Amino acid sequence: xxAFLHRLLRWTFAFSLFLGASAGAMxxxxxxxxxxxxxKAAEFYKANGKDKLLEEINNPQGQFITHDLYVxxxxxxxxxLAHPYNKAFIGQSVADAVDPDGKHYGQEELAxxxxxxxxxxxxxxxxxxxxxxxxxxxxxxxxxxQIFLGCGVYKR
Numbered sequence: 001x002x003a004f005l006h007r008l009l010r011w012t013f014a015f016s017l018f019l020g021a022s023a024g025a026m027x028x029x030x031x032x033x034x035x036x037x038x039x040k041a042a043e044f045y046k047a048n049g050k051d052k053l054l055e056e057i058n059n060p061q062g063q064f065i066t067h068d069l070y071v072x073x074x075x076x077x078x079x080x081l082a083h084p085y086n087k088a089f090i091g092q093s094v095a096d097a098v099d100p101d102g103k104h105y106g107q108e109e110l111a112x113x114x115x116x117x118x119x120x121x122x123x124x125x126x127x128x129x130x131x132x133x134x135x136x137x138x139x140x141x142x143x144x145x146q147i148f149l150g151c152g153v154y155k156r
Contacts, residue, residue, distance in 0.1 A: 029069035031120075034139050034151040037064055041071045042143045050146065057082035058090075068128065071151050078110050081147065099123040100133045109140050109150070117142040127154055 029037075041064045045053040056062045057073050064071040065084055073082040078095040097106030105123035112119045118141045124133040135155035142148045 027067040028156055029067040029153060031137060031139070031153050033066060034069050034137075034153050037066060037069055037071055038139055038141050038149045038151050040064065041073075041149050042141060045143055045147070045149075054082040057084060058087075060084045068154065069151055071149055074148050074150065076113065076142070076146065076148060078106060099125060105138070109138065113140055113142045113148050125152070125154075127156075 041053065041057065044056065044063075054073055057064050057071050062084060070084045072080060072084075072089075074080055074094060078093040080089045080092055080094060083089045094106035094109060098104050101124055103123050105121050108121045108123075112121060119139075121138045121140065123136060123138070125136040126132065127134045136152050137155065138150050138152040140148055140150040
């Protein structure tokens, strides 16, 4: 009986390590999840107003973060209004943003908002895990005549 209990205890310990490692692994968001997160933030904005939305987006544990996805808010001129992880971006314009290949993706975002009001912009950006430039698709949605929202998906 003691041998059985010892084996059971070892198996339980190994299984708990496996579960812990699995729970700690990064889950990556999809394009559909990014669009849904932006839509959720737009609805929150309409129901609660701009100040509450910006407060919630700036919260690193807020409801507009899932997996590796997070929503960013911009004024229509491209100035970032809220960012959950990089407060230094707030107040800076995306208009001058250029990827490592020289693509002016910030200008593309602004042109897309102005022409269609929504869509995807592809560019390279530093992967938060590897710190190396990887392909990223960024979904943008013009909510009204004050703000647009965005959320990016890394192509892994």
